Amino acid sequence: DQQVKQNSPSLSVQEGRISILNCDYTNSMFDYFLWYKKYPAEGPTFLISISSIKDKNEDGRFTVFLNKSAKHLSLHIVPSQPGDSAVYFCAATSGSRLTFGEGTQLTVNP
Amino acid sequence: DTGVSQDPRHKITKRGQNVTFRCDPISEHNRLYWYRQTLGQGPEFLTYFQNEAQLEKSRLLSDRFSAERPKGSFSTLEIQRTEQGDSAMYLCASSSTSLTGTYEQYFGPGTRLTVT
Numbered sequence: 001d002q003q004v005k006q007n008s009p010s011l012s013v014q015e016g017r018i019s020i021l022n023c024d025y026t027n028s029m030f031d032y033f034l035w036y037k038k039y040p041a042e043g044p045t046f047l048i049s050i051s052s053i054k055d056k057n058e059d060g061r062f063t064v065f066l067n068k069s070a071k072h073l074s075l076h077i078v079p080s081q082p083g084d085s086a087v088y089f090c091a092a093t094s095g096s097r098l099t100f101g102e103g104t105q106l107t108v109n110p
Numbered sequence: 111d112t113g114v115s116q117d118p119r120h121k122i123t124k125r126g127q128n129v130t131f132r133c134d135p136i137s138e139h140n141r142l143y144w145y146r147q148t149l150g151q152g153p154e155f156l157t158y159f160q161n162e163a164q165l166e167k168s169r170l171l172s173d174r175f176s177a178e179r180p181k182g183s184f185s186t187l188e189i190q191r192t193e194q195g196d197s198a199m200y201l202c203a204s205s206s207t208s209l210t211g212t213y214e215q216y217f218g219p220g221t222r223l224t225v226t
Contacts, residue, residue: 032213043217089152093213100152
C-alpha cells in the first residue's frame with residue numbers, strides 16, 4: 001500500500017515563476033512531514049519540514065503547506081531557479097522511519 | 111560537520127557473492143537508518159538503530175541481509191548470496207533524538223550496487 005503519493009511524475013516551469021509540488025498521504029499516524037531534493041547519483045538533501053501542529057512553514061524561497069483534513073501537503077518554490085531542477089520527494093513519519101513518495105522531477109527552464 | 115559518508119560509492123558483484131557496505135553517520139547523531147532506492151521509486155526503509163540497538167527492521171529485510179552498529183557509531187550492511195534483484199542504491203541516514211519534535215534525517219551519498 002502506497003501511504004505517501006506524489007501523483008505528478010514531472011513538472012516544468014519557467015525561471016522566476018512559482019513551482020508547486022504536491023503530495024498526499026493516507027496514514028493518520030503521520031505527524032511530521034519533510035521534503036527532500038535529489039540530484040542523480042547523490043543522496044537526498046533535506047529541504048524543509050513541517051509538524052502536524054502547524055499548517056505552514058517557510059524557509060527562504062521554500063514554503064510547505066499542510067492540510068491535515070485533506071491529508072495533503074505541498075511545496076512552493078518562488079521564484080524558481082534553474083538550479084532547482086531535481087527530483088523532489090515528500091516523506092512522512094510518526095517518529096522513526098521515513099515513508100517516501102515516488103518523487104516529482106522538477107525542470108526549471110531559463 | 112562532515113556529513114554522512116558511505117563506502118564504497120559503487121560496487122559491482124557477481125550473483126551469489128557477499129557484499130558489505132559501511133556508513134559513518136554525523137558524529138553527534140544517535141540514530142542511523144538504512145534505506146534502499148530503485149529506479150523511479152522513493153527510498154524504502156530497511157532498518158534503523160538507536161545507538162547500538164537495532165530497533166526496527168522492515169519486512170523487506172530478508173534473512174540474507176544483516177546490519178550492525180557495534181559501538182553506536184558506524185554501521186555495516188551485509189548482503190549474503192546476492193541476487194540480481196538486490197541491485198539498487200543503498201542509502202544511509204542519521205538523525206538526533208536530542209531535539210524533541212523534529213525528525214529530520216540527513217542522508218549520505220549512497221552505495222550503488224550492481225549484481226551481474
